[in-house]
Amino acid sequence: MVTLKDIAREAGVSVMTVSNVVNGNLSKVSKENAQRIREIIERRGYVPNASARSLAKNRANIIAIILRGAENENTLENPHNAALVGTIIQKIQKRGYYTMVNMMKCREDITQSLRTWNVDGAVFLGMFDDEIEEMCAASDIPMVFIDSYSSVRQLSNVGIDDYKGGRLAARHLIACGHRSIAFVSPPVLRTGVVQHRFAGFCDELEQHGISFRSEHQFVLESDVRPEDTMELGRRLAQLREKFSAVFVTSDQIASYLIQGMRSTGIRIPDDMSIIGFDDLMICRQMTPQLTTIAQDLEEKARLSVDILFRRLSAPAAPAESLVLDVTLVERESVAVKR
Amino acid sequence: MVTLKDIAREAGVSVMTVSNVVNGNLSKVSKENAQRIREIIERRGYVPNASARSLAKNRANIIAIILRGAENENTLENPHNAALVGTIIQKIQKRGYYTMVNMMKCREDITQSLRTWNVDGAVFLGMFDDEIEEMCAASDIPMVFIDSYSSVRQLSNVGIDDYKGGRLAARHLIACGHRSIAFVSPPVLRTGVVQHRFAGFCDELEQHGISFRSEHQFVLESDVRPEDTMELGRRLAQLREKFSAVFVTSDQIASYLIQGMRSTGIRIPDDMSIIGFDDLMICRQMTPQLTTIAQDLEEKARLSVDILFRRLSAPAAPAESLVLDVTLVERESVAVKR
DNA sequence: CTGAAAGCGCTTACAG
DNA sequence: CTGAAAGCGCTTACAG
Missing domain, CATH: 3.40.50.2300 (Response regulator)
Incomplete structure (x- = not known):
């Protein structure tokens, strides 16, 4: 391994001078020296040791x-x-x-x-x-x-603005004539994003004189378990007398949900409307293309x-x-x- | 920042002894000392400095x-x-x-x-x-x-086995009665994965007495440009008299391609068959679900x-x-x- | 513009 | 089982 010292020795200068060149403090080095040192660095393939630098500077980059x-x-x-x-x-x-x-x-x-x-x-x-x-x-x-x-x-x-996202979703569904709507999300209700989407969603319903019924809330154990989500989709399909639309807190989940629903033969959106969240690329890859709340990643x-x-x-x-x-x-x- | 030295001073031992405890070399430390030092480390919240360690050991982890x-x-x-x-x-x-x-x-x-x-x-x-x-x-x-x-x-x-993947794709399409097939891929033909899939694909065609026609090969500038890919999809749709199936080197690309094709009104697979590569989750999220060559990520x-x-x-x-x-x-x- | 000294926090190799 | 010394490759702070 080539070190500052090696370069310094070869250039016949102190390590300090080489260090200054490496770090671009050119005001402190004569033009000729700088040029010569740069040439040696290049030729020997010197690369500074980040650990040593980090230790000395107390800053790791x-x-x-x-x-x-x-x-x-x-x-x-x-x-x-x-x-x-x-x-x-x-x-x-x-x-x-x-x-x-x-x-x-x-x-x-x-x-x-x-x-x-x-x-x-x-x-x-x-x-x-x-x-x-x-x-x-x-x-x-x-x-x-x-x-x-x-x-x-x-x-x-x-x-x-997760809260607004929830409101927008509810508002759109209501505008399309839906009165009874289910809510599907991962279990992270304990204070995050999902909670606020849910709050916005409920508030908007409320404002239109609809109160959300807790038996219409479905919580998934995880958001990356396709099988579970599809299974829930099938369950929701059975419940289509109870509600006509579902607000899902992510496009990812929505896609699996739809898959599950589909496997029971119900048609989307004819038999069940779905609205997602995120506006991922998959929204356009799906059929029907997914209506969603968009954010800019x-x-x-x-x-x-x-x-x-x-x-x-x-x-x-x-x-x-x-x-x-x-x-x-x-x-x-x-x-x-x- | 708490250092080895601080712990050593507090414990009334040398840094070496503390270092041995930190690194689990317990054979070199008396039980009582080890226990006491561990307690101090815990209480002071000592965390070793990785840069210093890396410098001394010449090994970064x-x-x-x-x-x-x-x-x-x-x-x-x-x-x-x-x-x-x-x-x-x-x-x-x-x-x-x-x-x-x-x-x-x-x-x-x-x-x-x-x-x-x-x-x-x-x-x-x-x-x-x-x-x-x-x-x-x-x-x-x-x-x-x-x-x-x-x-x-x-x-x-x-x-x-990319080559085999290419063969499998061709074989399946041929088995389904397709004789004239297009090939779509990103531009990385210069020696990688795509080239071998293409080779397998052509060889399999050849073996069935079909020679691949170079005008049926379409190269995308990039694999993450949805717009370009959809545009190509529309172009391919116009050419559906020329071929009845497309082998695409990734599911990702296939999905955009399908989107583009769809927008022209052609039906998949009725008017055009598609086979992808990778077996990503989107294969099942799409409609129709994508036939593909699967690998285990x-x-x-x-x-x-x-x-x-x-x-x-x-x-x-x-x-x-x-x-x-x-x-x-x-x-x-x-x-x-x- | 240049350099000798001290130090960053750790480990290795050795002596006791 | 314990510790004093030297060194890892760099920078900071200072003297010239």
Whole structure:
């Protein structure tokens, strides 16, 4: 392994001078020396040792992405998360930082990782309030959360207007003549995204004089278990006398649900209307194409990284909390009922 | 920040003793000391500094995942890659290593990252031969490639039988009575996966006395540009007098293609049969459900990591190259033609 | 513009 | 079982 010292010896200068060249502090090095040293670096294929640098500078140049996922679940199987993570990694890289990705199993693992690597900042996906509190307490590096709801003050978060999403979904279904509507979601009601979508949904119903009936709420154990979801689809199909439409909190789930319903022979949207959430690509790949509440993933990723780096360069900068808009995208999965 | 020294001082022992406790070398420490030190570590919340450790041990405990993606493309938007990466990260973590993810923009970036962090090993997705050569030349850490074809000897690679996949697709279409068949793929013909699928496809046709006509080959600029792909779908629909079936090298592409075709009013599979590749979840989310060539992603991820760690623990171990099987999964997108 | 010294937090190799 | 010394490759802070 080639080190600063090797280069210095070959160039007949001190390590400091080489270090200055490597780090672009050219004001401190004579033109001739700089040129000669650069040439030697190039020829010898010198690459600085990041660990040594990190140790000396007390700064690692690493951003961590923390993915919250249920036990043994592959969070990236969810297209929403995958697209988000991919974009975030690109943005981090573009700014000259390295990315570490962690699947959160338990909280200590995460705080440990952050501290052991002396990570500069972190982006969290889908964390809950108690976890957020713990993270904030355990470390004071800049953190940005995505899609979290938290009572922690001074939290940087990028989310969407989930409540409005719920209202839009309900409003659309009502406008299409549906009065009795089911709600399907994963079990994460304990304070997150789903809860707010549900609240918006119920409030909108209420406003139209409809009260949501709790027996119309269906909770899935997980959002990446196709089989379970299809099974629920079949069950819902049997209940089509009870309601004429379903609001589902993700397109991913909606697609499996529809598959399950279909297998019983019921027609969508004729026999049952469905509205999803996210506006993933699959909405257009399905038949009928899925009506859904759209959010802008690219924007979400971009803003998260922007905020993180703003805090990195100005640690005293205020926490920023952004709420992106959502819109209804009408396609083919909701029927007008008379 | 709490350091070994702090703990040592508090415990009234040397840093070495604390270091031994931290690293579980308990044979070198008396029971009482070990217990007391552990208690202090716990209370003070000591976390070892990975950079310092990495520097001293010359070993970082990091595995890099390198994603090859076209300029400005989000590789993780491809569900195949996303699922693979997610599983790989989990397996790496389970073995007590950290994961760095890199999108490959240019080659120097990658070799630089690997060396600067003194990465222990790396997993590469979808690299081409010339790139592979360069990686192998630039670094001698254990590397495992996924889905690569290379003339480099002693390469560890985990792939699937792409050639057979091509044959299976052709055979199925022929068995269903199709004689004139189109081929759609991304532009990566320069030696990879696509080329072998194409070769298998052509050979099988040949064997049945059909020669593939080059004007029936359609190359997309990229595999994640829905608009372009849909446009091609519309074009193909116009050409339905020329061929009655299409073999597409990925389910992802097939789905957009179908969308495009559909928009012109042609029916699938009645007017045009389609067969995909990968067996992603979307195959079942679509209508008609997509007939495809299936591969086992979970297995691919698992084996890649297994091989990598085998090489990590036994650097002299031979390179392993694994070829997983593929199978035809019949669903609804291929019609029997008379 | 240049460099010698000290230090970042850990481990290796050795002496007791 | 325990510890003092040297070193990993870099940077910071200072003196010239």
